[in-house]
């Protein structure tokens with residue numbers, strides 16, 4: 001599996017500056033999560049849909065949210081450990097450079113936007 005798009009998520013018009021990196025971004029998640037989860041199911045949980053702050057890059061197809069939890073062997077939700085999330089954010093910065101911003105939301109997802 002390369003990546004999942006959650007039901008109801010609108011990425012029809014997501015900017016090329018993000019879609020071009022989706023495969024590598026999913027690999028950054030899968031690689032860094034591998035000690036916590038055998039095959040982390042990278043999932044985009046918001047695109048242009050959903051409720052975001054006024055002026056959010058989501059509404060300009062310049063942002064996605066990405067899940068930072070998975071369902072473990074016991075069928076329970078498990079959050080990725082903080083150090084894994086920090087490593088993911090570091091790799092995203094390395095891959096994407098200064099025109100992109102990674103925001104670690106509290107709870108369920110990392111927000112990534114293209115903001116040149």
Ligand SMILES: [Zn+2]
Pocket residue numbers: 046052058063064065110111112
């Ligand atoms: Zn977001």
